[in-house]
Amino acid sequence: MPSSANTTLHRTCLGCQRQILLVVLLCASGCAIHQPTLPVVFQCARTLDGRTLPAQRDYWTAFTNPGKFNAKGLYLLEPYQPGRIPLVLVHGLAADAFSWEDLIPALRSNPEIASRYQIWVYQYPTGITYLRSAADLRRELINTRATLDPDCRDAAFDQTVLVGHSMGGLIARLTVSYSDDHLWRAVSDQPITTIFDKGPLPEEAVSALLFEPVYYVKRVIYLGTPHRGSHWTQLPLGRFGRWLINVPKKVQEEYTGVVRGNPGMFRNPSQGPATSIDHLSPCDGILQATSRLRYADSVARHSIIGTGYMSPDGCVGDGVVAVPSARIPGVESEFFVNATHSGILSNLSVDAELMRILTQR
DSSP states (O other), X not given: OOOHHHHHHHHHHHHHHHHHHXXXXXXXXXXXXXXXXXXXXXXXXXXTTOOOOOSSOOHHHHHHOGGGOOOOEEEESSSOOTTSEEEEEEOOTTOOGGGGTTHHHHHHTSHHHHHHEEEEEXXXXXXXXXXXXXXXXXXXXXXXXXXXXXXOOOGGGGGEEEXXXXXXXXXXXXHTEEXXXXXXXXXXXXXXXXXXXXXXXXXXXXXXXXXXXXXXEEEEEEESOOTTOOGGGGSHHHHXXXXXXXXXXXHHHHHHHHHXXXXXXXSSOOSSOOBTTGGGSTTOHHHHHHTTOEEOTTOEEEEEEEESEEXXXXXXXXXXXXXXXXXXXXXXXXXXXXXXXXXXXXXXXXXXXHHHHHHXX
């Protein structure tokens, strides 16, 4: 007879599977999850070019048909406030900026955080590879400072903090790292100099594989981040999710042109470009290379890790990301909390840990 604890874990794991399956089936059937009014916390959110967050949630288009998602960008929840540190929140797979709806008011309830930080949210189409989303975020951050603080006089900008949940943590990781030639060697056996010897490649492809950290980001906080991938991607449910993603035509054409125009440059090229699901597999070369990238020396790292729920590989974690996948060396702090993968965003203990990190001097 299994113990009561094991029975509880088993039931919880089954519950996570049923919940994820229900969401994916809703997506497949074209059913939208509606949010008719914009939450108060996001009503003043604007990009630098004046775009607002749409009132109706559309993260399934962002996942299944990323080419038609037109709400990506870096949104400032309030007008820029010199002297306050930018706190940038990056959501995860099949999610959107509204994922932070509970966390933002909790952070603002702390007077020190409310006075020291200004909160921004980065929203992106989650069906495409996170390499492209990370490249977009780097551009957004650089352009934002060039616009708001062109002379780099605001010292608070130089203390910018990124908080990434799930796949958003991987995007944050790529924002504060040097690519060197690790990502290139994950896709090619030829020296990196051959990129330029054979002629120009699309800027999007180059920026995804070759980059330096955003110089003014000084702290990264990971929430349930699958640094070593998630075995969900290898299960039928994960493969079904991969099948649902409609790769944008432009990305497909760009990929085909690069592969055909550079025969022998890429190792075992597939028929189409990788999706976010592909790069979350524990066996994926890009994911493995990402975990080996060197950080900028001045970046502090923290991990908040969900536990108490069984993952598909038999390891305890948050039901989606196993603890061994979420743990990385070199962090300043590591906080374990009994929470599911999505529940970690509305957990009081997590709120308290974030406040502790953000208020430390």
